Amino acid sequence: MSLLAAKRLEKHYGHHVVLENLNFSVEPGEFVTLVGASGCGKTTFLKMLLGTEAVSKGSLTLDEKPIPNEPGPDRGVVFQKYSVFPHLTVLGNVMMADELHSSKLLGKASVPPSAAR
Ligand SMILES: Nc1ncnc2c1ncn2[C@@H]1O[C@H](COP(=O)(O)OP(=O)(O)OP(=O)(O)O)[C@@H](O)[C@H]1O
Ligand SMILES: [Mg+2]
Incomplete structure (x- = not known):
């Protein structure tokens, strides 16, 4: 069971597709770094993880539960x-x-x- 899992995750702002078909998993204790060109969607992804931006399509789960739609003390x-x-x-x-x-x-x-x- 992965701690964090993204499956066919997408984020759109109107017609602007920022993230598309993002698939990965993070296991407990893993240290992860996000690297990419400016504007590729790193902050947008972190905002979805924080719960301040909604997922447009696909799933983003923490402990197999969808990330709540608002920030919490655990993130x-x-x-x-x-x-x-x-x-x-x-x-x-x-x-x-x-x-x-x-x-x-x-x-x-x-x-x-x-x-x-
Ligand atoms: N609220 C928003 N509404 C519309 N477009 C947005 C919004 N937030 C981000 N974007 C667009 O989404 C894309 C990804 O932005 P984001 O800030 O996630 O990139 P980044 O990888 O964090 O860039 P940087 O390395 O410069 O911090 C950019 O094209 C940006 O203009
Ligand atoms: Mg950023």
Whole structure:
């Protein structure tokens, strides 16, 4: 049983076919890298894995169940721009959410009533 499986997976935006007939499987513990020319659909695929983009055709399953149509705590993506800290490693970026969560210096944004207009 594969951890992740794509079978005849397709993604279209209107008439624009971004991914077509994508077939592969990932076994538990495997480390996978996506490589391809700019615009070939890497980010689109990751968004389907995250659940922020719907599958157009075919199937994409995690533990033999279709990927849910919304993000969940079991899947995460560190995007290549905007949200990554370039001075940190990939692992450092992934761990940042945990660090921020446990930081004592991170306060809730609040405006005292006297300062609110
Ligand atoms: N929301 C969208 N609506 C329409 N077309 C889109 C949308 N998102 C992506 N595309 C198109 O899908 C194709 C694949 O884009 P994608 O961003 O997945 O490529 P990529 O492989 O991640 O490229 P890069 O290496 O530059 O990050 C591109 O032609 C892009 O213009
Ligand atoms: Mg991309």
